[in-house]
Amino acid sequence: MGKLHEDLRDVVDCGLPSALEVMGERWSFMILRASFNGIRHFEDFLVQLGIARNILSNRLGRLVEHGILQRVPCPDDKRRIEYRLTEKGFDLLPAMVSLRQWGEKYGTGVPSNPVLVDRQDRLPIARIQLHAHDGRPLEYEDLDWEDRANIGQIEVIGNCGC
Amino acid sequence: MGKLHEDLRDVVDCGLPSALEVMGERWSFMILRASFNGIRHFEDFLVQLGIARNILSNRLGRLVEHGILQRVPCPDDKRRIEYRLTEKGFDLLPAMVSLRQWGEKYGTGVPSNPVLVDRQDRLPIARIQLHAHDGRPLEYEDLDWEDRANIGQIEVIGNCGC
DNA sequence: GTTTTTAGTTGCAACTTGCAACCTTAGATA
DNA sequence: TATCTAAGGTTGCAAGTTGCAACTAAAAAC
DSSP, rough: OOOHHHHTTTSOOOOOHHHHHHHTTTTHHHHHHHHHTTSSSSHHHHHHHHOHHHHHHHHHHHHTTTTTEEEEOOOOHHHHEEEEEHHHHTTTTTHHHHHHHHHHHSSSOOOOOOOEEEEETOOBBBOEEEEEEESOEEOGGEEEEEGGGGGTOOOOOOOOOO | OHHHHHHHHTTOOOSSSHHHHHTTTTTTTHHHHHHHHHHOOOHHHHHHEEEEEEEHHHHHHHHHHHHHHEEEEEESSSSEEEEOOHHHHTTTTTHHHHHHHHHHHSOOOOSSSSSSEETTTTOOOOOOOOOTTTTTTEOOEEEEEOOGGGGTTTTTOOOOOO
């Protein structure tokens, strides 16, 4: 475990390798999706995903190790363990939704269900896209790569630019 | 190849499994990132990523197979092959950026470079997040899962809701 | 016509995966 | 109290996947 992944790390200046170290594994996003849908127990993941026991055990362990899930023993039944999303885990929602939207657009064409809605008006959320620092939506033609050194001083807090 | 992935497909109503069939493989997102950065040739991917030749060959083939990259032989030097992003490939940008931002926030702390900027003002793009159909930014507390059947009629074109 | 460059393929060893069977601890039942 | 069942694992094995190094094929350079 690990040897394959460590190489990815120091290849380039990019958050991607460290993200992929956990989330690049085959079942990680599926487990995350189940978590977002409220699944919390080992056997429920097992049934929902059709994953092998040992792999699920291993993946849950790795997700916990990386602070994406939290392992909480139930106080009322000490056999049961709850795997809950941490804040770090919740922060993966945009990435997951974006991948899901892409898969839905180009994949088998099966509409996803259930669907994320805005609690206020019960309407589906918007398609995820890139925005400028001031909120204007950006298409690929509006973008450029720039060396960080050339924009260091005018950078605005809250924008990461990557 | 493929046997492992087909199972993911029909597990749930979700675009995620079909997205992960290609992009869930260990090197796919790294190759995609290199493509977004302008890398187009076999040997350049090889050097930039430090990936094994046979794996790169295999992954490029799969990305082409899935219509994410296009294999274009150069007319001036017929040894050379260009791997170019298709529209389907470009559409993965939000997912990649979102993952990258997450990795940058929680990973090794190394700032990504180069950085995506708005061509108009040369400022870094905003952090990717979820928005309501009318553009309001949404946090996780503002969201709910809803069965597609309950919102089928009021659904707005351009919103996918997943 | 020999060498170099680009984009691969092949063989092998090491690692990872999936499946089935087993183990461990805690509650439930009698 | 002993036994049964449920929840969450671990272990062993066969099959599949990966990485490395060495080899090949075709086109360009010298």
